[in-house]
Amino acid sequence: MTQSLMLKEAGQSPEVVATLLEKERPAFAEIARLFSSARPSVVTTAARGSSDHAATFFKYLFEISCGVPVASVGPSIASVYGSQLHLKGGIHFTVSQSGGSPDIIALQAAAKRGGATTIAVVNVTDSPLAREADIVLDMNAGPEKSVAATKSFIASVAALSGVTAAISGSKELSDGLARLPQALAGTASIDGAAAEEVLFNASSLYTGGRGPAFAIALESALKAKETSGLHAEAFSLAELMHGPMRLVQPGFPIIAFAPDDAAFAHNAQALERLKGLGATTVSFSSTPLPGINLSMPSTGNGLIDPLVSLLCYYRLIEQVTRRKGFDPDKPANLLKVTETM
Known part of the structure; x- marks a missing residue:
């Protein structure tokens, strides 16, 4: 291929x-x-x-x-x-x-x-x-x-x-x-098969993170929509504990970006609660978390690490897009340069 x-x-x-x-x-x-x-x-x-x-x-x-x-x-x-x-x-x-x-x-x-x-x-x-x-x-x-x-x-x-x-x-x-270039390069050998299955079988999902990782959750939700046509919404993991949690049913997928920074313990607690509601949680982190955990290389700085996780996610969503029969380079309705007013 x-x-x-x-x-x-x-x-x-x-x-x-x-x-x-x-x-x-x-x-x-x-x-x-x-x-x-x-x-x-x-x-x-x-x-x-x-x-x-x-x-x-x-x-x-x-x-x-x-x-x-x-x-x-x-x-x-x-x-x-x-x-x-x-x-x-x-x-x-x-x-x-x-x-x-x-x-x-x-x-x-x-x-x-x-x-x-x-x-x-x-x-x-x-x-x-x-x-x-x-x-x-x-x-x-x-x-x-x-x-x-x-x-x-x-x-x-x-x-x-x-x-x-x-x-x-x-x-x-x-x-x-x-250390970022080396950490990014280290994502090439990660086995994301279990996470890929969750994404492939999802009809809708949440992405989440806090601090800089929230920005990565936003980007990952956008990529799910524009490449694979998968409905995804991004939230701060703190905000997800409020109204959005109403939609969490058994099997509902939640993709979490949870680096080892000051918010890690809070993120772990949120994921435990979501898993207790029956959610299927997939976390990108250098430290183990509940559910499916993709172990990420670290730069040694938890504020930068979410960017490392994103490269791994890009590879996953590209593969999911292909499995769905779509061309990741030619998403429907979109152009490379969008000129807006």
Whole structure:
């Protein structure tokens, strides 16, 4: 069977991340100097789809590591509603693989007019978004032909994590990022057969996580929908304990991203409760958990580890998609670049 572009490109992620972390050191340092000088009380972001999930990962990682709030601004604020932004002294990040969608370009322009320094995290560095940004942070992912973003998502998260490490000065975070390429490469030999069966036989499922792992839950739910046509909803594992738990019946699948970080004990408790209700739980973690557990390589930093789990998940959902008779590179109704307003 010919390897799909999605699987091939996902497999390039370790090399992409290693290249990115090396080549973008000057950009990380420049952004750290900017932050030290501007000292913004809030950082803003704008993105769509998978890129917005990368921004959500950044939100949690940055708030945990630096203590500065990160707020997502809806692109339609500028592109549809024409509102002015007041961001004097602010720093605004736009995340986009293509850098070509009119709505995020409009919002970046509005942020700049409002007084913010704009940073474009892009894979296409000659795109309109990149040309108009004050600083460009290159994903260094190379061409990505599969409609489903994989290596560009992992690269965008790695880039934003590099920014966070530079600003926070955290050695633990820097060391974890340095080990990220090796940990990503270590996912290639993981046996995910039991998890694959759960996904293949599911008609609907929840994905969950907390902190940066919640962003990975969002991304995994999106990939289930856009590649295999599988209905999936993402929740914080804390939120899942509220209203969403009403739908949990015997056999209901729950995919959990539970790294060994400060939320691990809470996640384990939530999964025990869900398993007690009859849920079929599949966890991606470096530490054993109830139900089906895929043992993940670790970077030594639980805040970065959810990204390692995602690469394993990408391989699983690609295989499930093929088993269902779909082409993961050509999902129905979707194009690689979506231009919205």
